Amino acid sequence: MPGTLEGPLKAFAGDLDKCVRCGFCRELCPVGDLYPWEANFPRGKVQLLRALARGSLRVSNYIVDRMYFCTTCGYCSKRCPSGVRTNEAFEAARAEFIGLGLRAPEGHLRVVESVLRLGNPFGEAEGDRERWMPPWLRAGRRSKVLYWAGCMASYRLEETAISTAKILNAAGLDFTTLGRAEGDCGSILIRTGYWREAERLARENTKKFEGLGIGTLVTSCPGCFRTFANDYPKLFGIDLERDLGLEILHSSQLFERLMREGRIIASGLDMKVTYHDPCHLGRHMGVYDPPRNVIRGAGAELVEHSKSRWLASCCGAGGGFRSAHGELSLRQAARRAGQLSDLAVNAIVTACPFCVVNLRRGIEVFGSDMPVYDLPAFLEGATSRAK
Amino acid sequence: MGLEYGRLSEGLIAELESIVGPENISTRAEDLLCGSYEATPLIECKPDAILAPRTAEQISEILVLANRHRIPVTPRGAGTSLAGNSLTVAGGICLDMSSMKSILEFDGANQTIAVEPGVVCDTLNDYLADRGFFFPPDPASSSAATIGGMVANNSGGNRALKYGVTKDHVLWLEAVLPTGEIVRTGSRTLKSVSGYDLTRLLIGSEGTLAVITKVGLKVMPLPEARAVSLYIFDDVEEAVRTAVEIKSSGILPSMLEFMDEASSKASFEYAKMDCPEGCAVLVECDGWREAVEREAESIHRIALRRGPKFFERASSREEMERLISARKAALPALSRIAPTIFMEDFTVPMTKIPEAYARIARIPEGLDAPIGISTFGHIGEGNLHPNFLFDGSDPEQRRAFRKALDVLYREVVIPLGGSITGEHGVGLSRGDYMELEHGARVVGLMREIKRVFDPNMILNPYKAKGGPWPPPMDIGGPH
Ligand SMILES: Cc1cc2nc3c(=O)[nH]c(=O)nc-3n(C[C@H](O)[C@H](O)[C@H](O)COP(=O)(O)OP(=O)(O)OC[C@H]3O[C@@H](n4cnc5c(N)ncnc54)[C@H](O)[C@@H]3O)c2cc1C
Ligand code: SF4
Ligand code: SF4
Numbered sequence: 001m002p003g004t005l006e007g008p009l010k011a012f013a014g015d016l017d018k019c020v021r022c023g024f025c026r027e028l029c030p031v032g033d034l035y036p037w038e039a040n041f042p043r044g045k046v047q048l049l050r051a052l053a054r055g056s057l058r059v060s061n062y063i064v065d066r067m068y069f070c071t072t073c074g075y076c077s078k079r080c081p082s083g084v085r086t087n088e089a090f091e092a093a094r095a096e097f098i099g100l101g102l103r104a105p106e107g108h109l110r111v112v113e114s115v116l117r118l119g120n121p122f123g124e125a126e127g128d129r130e131r132w133m134p135p136w137l138r139a140g141r142r143s144k145v146l147y148w149a150g151c152m153a154s155y156r157l158e159e160t161a162i163s164t165a166k167i168l169n170a171a172g173l174d175f176t177t178l179g180r181a182e183g184d185c186g187s188i189l190i191r192t193g194y195w196r197e198a199e200r201l202a203r204e205n206t207k208k209f210e211g212l213g214i215g216t217l218v219t220s221c222p223g224c225f226r227t228f229a230n231d232y233p234k235l236f237g238i239d240l241e242r243d244l245g246l247e248i249l250h251s252s253q254l255f256e257r258l259m260r261e262g263r264i265i266a267s268g269l270d271m272k273v274t275y276h277d278p279c280h281l282g283r284h285m286g287v288y289d290p291p292r293n294v295i296r297g298a299g300a301e302l303v304e305h306s307k308s309r310w311l312a313s314c315c316g317a318g319g320g321f322r323s324a325h326g327e328l329s330l331r332q333a334a335r336r337a338g339q340l341s342d343l344a345v346n347a348i349v350t351a352c353p354f355c356v357v358n359l360r361r362g363i364e365v366f367g368s369d370m371p372v373y374d375l376p377a378f379l380e381g382a383t384s385r386a387k
Numbered sequence: 388m389g390l391e392y393g394r395l396s397e398g399l400i401a402e403l404e405s406i407v408g409p410e411n412i413s414t415r416a417e418d419l420l421c422g423s424y425e426a427t428p429l430i431e432c433k434p435d436a437i438l439a440p441r442t443a444e445q446i447s448e449i450l451v452l453a454n455r456h457r458i459p460v461t462p463r464g465a466g467t468s469l470a471g472n473s474l475t476v477a478g479g480i481c482l483d484m485s486s487m488k489s490i491l492e493f494d495g496a497n498q499t500i501a502v503e504p505g506v507v508c509d510t511l512n513d514y515l516a517d518r519g520f521f522f523p524p525d526p527a528s529s530s531a532a533t534i535g536g537m538v539a540n541n542s543g544g545n546r547a548l549k550y551g552v553t554k555d556h557v558l559w560l561e562a563v564l565p566t567g568e569i570v571r572t573g574s575r576t577l578k579s580v581s582g583y584d585l586t587r588l589l590i591g592s593e594g595t596l597a598v599i600t601k602v603g604l605k606v607m608p609l610p611e612a613r614a615v616s617l618y619i620f621d622d623v624e625e626a627v628r629t630a631v632e633i634k635s636s637g638i639l640p641s642m643l644e645f646m647d648e649a650s651s652k653a654s655f656e657y658a659k660m661d662c663p664e665g666c667a668v669l670v671e672c673d674g675w676r677e678a679v680e681r682e683a684e685s686i687h688r689i690a691l692r693r694g695p696k697f698f699e700r701a702s703s704r705e706e707m708e709r710l711i712s713a714r715k716a717a718l719p720a721l722s723r724i725a726p727t728i729f730m731e732d733f734t735v736p737m738t739k740i741p742e743a744y745a746r747i748a749r750i751p752e753g754l755d756a757p758i759g760i761s762t763f764g765h766i767g768e769g770n771l772h773p774n775f776l777f778d779g780s781d782p783e784q785r786r787a788f789r790k791a792l793d794v795l796y797r798e799v800v801i802p803l804g805g806s807i808t809g810e811h812g813v814g815l816s817r818g819d820y821m822e823l824e825h826g827a828r829v830v831g832l833m834r835e836i837k838r839v840f841d842p843n844m845i846l847n848p849y850k851a852k853g854g855p856w857p858p859p860m861d862i863g864g865p866h
Contacts, residue, residue, distance in 0.1 A: 028530075
């Protein structure tokens with residue numbers, strides 16, 4: 001297909017050639033076996049893109065569908081001994097296709113349209129974003145620390161945002177929010193290949209931050225975290241750390257720091273829990289230990305599953321997969337929830353509101369009643385105990 | 388000599404579709420492309436259709452139909468073979484077995500397990516580890532390789548020195564013959580001599596005699612303790628001799644692996660390990676804690692005598708896994724340094740390894756184009772993998788590689804009393820050397836056996852084990 005590889009995929013031509021087809025990336029791909037053909041596994045996806053690059057295949061709806069049939073969990077890339085940046089190539093392929101004038105598959109498109117129209121993926125009113133906020137947080141107070149709750153915590157898992165605010169408040173940390181002006185970080189647009197629109201959003205967000213005089217940006221959602229810290233500079237040349245002097249943190253990192261400084265006091269959780277590494281936090285951002293330290297700091301005993309840290313299976317929600325393939329995403333969620341609930345623990349803790357929502361649905365399908373907590377709600381439980 | 392095969396007509400495709408269901412058959416160009424390769428470089432062969440059957444009965448119906456119409460059928464697991472074993476040379480049907488992946492029955496008391504062929508080796512071991520057991524064969528591709536593929540290739544791997552290869556752990560098989568009958572070979576018991584050993588015949592048959600649909604395996608209790616140590620030497624000779632001395636010392640390590648400088652550098656880079664460049668010897672002992680300690684200490688003393696520049700003993704399970712996974716990544720990690728890596732797989736008696744290594748190192752001198760060699764392998768079993776590094780898109784380099792292979796087999800492996808392949812199989816890439824190792828009469832016998840199972844030669848045809856050989860069509864690759 002003329003034009004292919006002239007866009008974002010071009011930078012990956014060398015990666016595609018490096019794949020030796022060893023298949024190491026096959027088995028633990030969370031979505032590979034949800035569809036019977038090799039074309040769905042990371043190795044197959046790489047080979048399809050290679051064939052496009054060499055002109056032995058043309059872009060087809062089938063290839064487009066395969067590239068979108070991926071939670072962008074990043075496992076394949078971490079596994080690949082040849083150093084092929086697989087999932088980045090799949091994301092670039094999506095952007096390549098959109099650049100060629102194609103559209104994302106139906107389920108993804110719905111979400112993209114909602115983000116573009118309403119600034120959130122759920123079709124919710126923009127004004128409802130601040131629903132979770134106590135009145136003192138709504139007014140645009142000035143502070144050095146900006147808490148960016150993100151769409152999931154604002155609209156679907158308010159406990160995450162509420163607990164975060166309570167914990168930071170109790171720690172005596174002065175912080176603020178953007179209130180209803182917070183909007184979308186661009187993660188979904190990036191993940192679905194709408195990079196032009198995402199860049200516009202990134203520039204708007206950068207403007208929002210510029211006037212505030214903040215030094216730290218804290219997110220609840222690992223997706224927002226990755227987007228601000230990784231994607232803005234890599235894809236759009238917007239380096240918030242360099243250009244605005246911002247320190248970008250995931251809330252688990254801030255909690256860990258405040259605990260170390262003795263400002264968050266939590267203890268006495270007589271619980272055994274396991275921790276589920278969110279893909280965007282662990283594999284993509286390399287943040288593995290802070291949430292674990294917070295859990296231990298709260299007095300809980302942490303039991304590790306053999307598939308944890310960089311090997312952790314995805315909850316099935318990422319990369320738009322949940323919106324596009326609800327039932328299959330749930331199947332993966334049940335698989336992951338089942339793995340974790342097989343451990344002799346009282347609860348599953350994670351550090352991502354998307355993972356919480358999907359794992360809760362998954363655990364129900366799996367047939368267990370094990371509770372699933374987001375780290376802030378879990379920690380809040382431990383701090384209120386310590387009081 | 389070419390064979391006459393039928394064409395997979397639309398009518399036949401419709402019949403196949405009615406057997407497996409429309410969602411389990413594909414003739415899409417994209418899926419066919421993804422069924423055209425395996426881990427073997429340079430060779431690709433497109434099937435005409437791919438099927439993902441779910442039961443032995445479906446496979447039986449497929450084979451009856453294929454046999455009647457003389458359509459080639461080639462089973463495929465995860466497609467990680469390295470000799471063209473699973474490639475559909477004559478087109479026809481690619482039978483993708485990877486969807487048949489249920490664990491059927493675990494019997495802890497009798498230490499056996501029954502699985503479908505698509506179960507992946509590491510997944511099986513995760514399941515067994517939760518129950519205190521393990522399945523010892525551990526190919527470097529264990530994260531991908533299916534049990535069906537391992538049985539069909541008789542895969543070896545890192546632990547073969549102490550625990551043997553796949554064939555040593557298979558009790559029985561359920562298989563579908565090319566003529567459609569579903570048969571059971573072997574016995575559920577540990578001992579049985581009540582017939583020719585057809586189980587062993589099917590093991591290692593590379594998908595040329597029957598399609599395996601169930602596998603009964605022996606499993607073993609997990610050892611109480613393990614010790615994994617890494618030694619790095621400046622001099623390759625010292626590394627090789629260290630390994631030979633460990634093996635001859637009366638200790639039986641569960642793993643005794645070697646990587647030369649290039650492959651260890653690439654592997655350690657992948658595993659993000661901070662160790663100096665050099666030739667690596669990786670040793671694992673397992674068993675009772677006290678015994679493991681004594682063995683590890685003896686090995687350490689042997690290794691120190693040869694002056695390693697670096698050594699490290701893994702202090703946690705994670706570190707052990709990291710060292711082992713670095714070794715397992717050696718082949719794909721080499722792609723960081725060359726566009727084409729063709730991996731060979733010979734064996735020689737262990738004591739001949741230093742001589743073999745020295746002769747291999749001289750191979751590039753006699754070639755007309757630059758071909759690199761990086762060697763690693765299961766040195767404890769006398770099984771080395773010299774990897775030829777070159778640019779497969781350059782015809783001159785391909786010719787030089789072809790010559791290098793010839794020298795390897797004719798002047799190194801066979802004169803030193805070895806075998807052309809220790810564990811990867813003959814497939815397509817070693818077909819020309821079968822007679823060199825076995826002689827014409829024995830190869831003829833093998834071909835006769837193939838005819839008994841598969842009179843119409845529909846199952847994985849044109850592979851060197853079953854023949855006919857050589858294939859009449861251009862198969863690319865080094866040939
Ligand atoms: C990086 C790398 C490292 C490797 N390391 C090792 C190693 O250490 N030791 C080793 O022994 N091998 C190794 N291999 C080779 C290969 O991985 C093994 O042979 C593996 O067991 C093949 O399994 P598979 O599922 O990929 O089978 P495939 O490659 O898909 O098939 C293998 C053969 O089996 C046949 N087959 C597959 N399934 C069935 C079935 N159900 N019934 C009948 N026939 C069937 C196919 O037709 C083919 O001939 C390595 C490969 C790679 C890429
Ligand atoms: S990123 Fe994750 S879901 Fe996507 S292909 Fe790789 S392993 Fe599969
Ligand atoms: S692990 Fe890397 S080299 Fe191996 S098949 Fe996957 S992408 Fe290719």
